[in-house]
Amino acid sequence: MEIAVLIPAYQPDSVLISLVQALHRENFRLIVTDDGSGPAYADIFSALLPYAEVLTCPENRGKGRALKCALRHLAADPQGCRAFITADADGQHTVxxxxxxxxxxxxxxxxxxTTRTLRGKSVPLRSRVGNGLSRFFFSLAAGCFLEDNQSGLRGFSTDCLPWLTEIGGEKYDYEMNVLLYAARQELPITQLPIETVYLDGNQSSHFDPLRDTLRIYRRMLDTARxxxxxxxxxxxxxxxxxxxxxWHFFLFSIPLCGAGSAALSYCFNRFLVFRRVxxxxxxxxxxxxxxxxxxxxxxxxILHxxxxxxxxAWLIGSVLTVPLEYAYVRLTGPWWSSYALRRS
Incomplete structure (x- = not known):
């Protein structure tokens, strides 16, 4: 089996059994992590044993922790897998x-x-607004534009395992941190449009709109420190x-400060934040x-x-630069993505 599928699950229903059975027929290696669902869900996970390796976390610690548990298991016992896929347990990712x-x-x-089309009445309002805001702030923090940075269906080659198992994030903030680290490594990202599936208005999701959103932005700020x-x-x-x-030397001092800031940012990131990658x-x-x-x-x-x-004047200019910088990142995103893929 060349490809493994990793599925973190917290209090799943029978949809997970159907998904695992279908993926088993497609010759995937399957690793399911029970993220502290409790005894009431033991029958569901027992039903997966003929088809998947089931890992058990003693208590619920979040999606990021469950994913890293499966990643470390795969790293310790790759069984010839050359790549792996992460998928959700609630049926929103189709076979x-x-x-x-x-x-x-x-x-x-x-x-x-994978990227979803987050428009239309079928998409919950909280998903449209949340993804739009995260696209904006991620673009400014990472310097690259991704159409959908909250999709849990992702694929990686196994050479990514060392850094994926070490980076921070225990809950949904882990998935955002993965993208920030990938961007800072200039890892070529293939964006793949998929079907947008929201079952019962996304009621099956364990995402807390307030707490998990705050965790994501706190993680983003920490990684961009x-x-x-x-x-x-x-x-x-x-x-x-x-x-x-x-104003006497502003044509010299502003570019000089900009260059100095870029150099400091590189040093802080290279030797402090991202020293392990x-x-x-x-x-x-x-x-x-x-x-x-x-x-x-x-x-x-203009303001002089x-x-x-x-x-x-510089402060006002910096504020006015933000939306223009976002527009620049968004417009040039496809070109830089193709450039990174060509270099790889």
Whole structure:
């Protein structure tokens, strides 16, 4: 069996049994993690034993912990698997789409991210709003655009196992952290559209709209802490130059501070946050930093005649740059994705 399917499950119903049986017929190796569902669900997991390896967590710790439990099990006993797929237990990932992910992996993709069409009345409002916000903030944090960064149906080559088992995140925030680490490694991501399935308005999901959303953004902020620290030092440098030099050398000082901030961000990320993985600083990151600095300088040139202090002009320019930077990341996303795939 060249491909394994990893399924974390918490208090599942009979849909999981049907899914596992169908995948077993397609010759997948199946690893199901019982994420502390309790004795009431023992019969369901017992019914999976003829078809899958069932791992048991003594207590419910979250989807991220359950996934890492299965990943470590696969790393310790790969049984010849060259790739693996993660899927949900609630029936929202169809066997047809799982087979399509397998085809992409067997064709040479190292990371397959499935994307859903999150529009229309069939998609719950909380899913549309939540995914839209996470797309926006992820794009700014990672410098790359992904159409859907919350889909749990993903495929990886087994050479990703070392870093996937080590990164932080215990619940749904783990899946976002995977994308942040993949982006920082400039790992080529193959985006694969799939069917959008929401059963009973997504009532089967254990996602807590408030707590899990806060965890995701907290994890995003924690993983981006190197960039945040560099940005704070950037602000301090601009404020200092504003108080000492004013507008006299702004055509020099703003690009200099931008370059210094980019260098600090690289050092903090390379040697602090992402020290355990191959941290890449390719053309996409360098070009993104140049675009960001150029936009801020442009706004300062526009605001200069209004008589604003340099720091105030730079701060306003930085705020106005945010939506333009998002637009840049979104528009250039397909080009950079194809560039990364060509390089790999």
């Amino acid at each position: 047809t789409d799982i087979l399509r992910v397998r085809e992409a992996l067997l064709s040479g993709s190292r990371f397959v991210l 190197g960039s945040v620290l560099a940005w704070l030092l950037h602000v301090a440098a601009i404020l200092l130059l504003s108080l000492t030099l004013g 191959r941290y890449a600083c390719g053309p996409r990151m360098l070009f993104g930093a140049a675009v960001r600095t150029s936009l801020r300088l442009l706004f300062c040139c 005649p209004l008589g604003l202090p340099l720091f105030a």
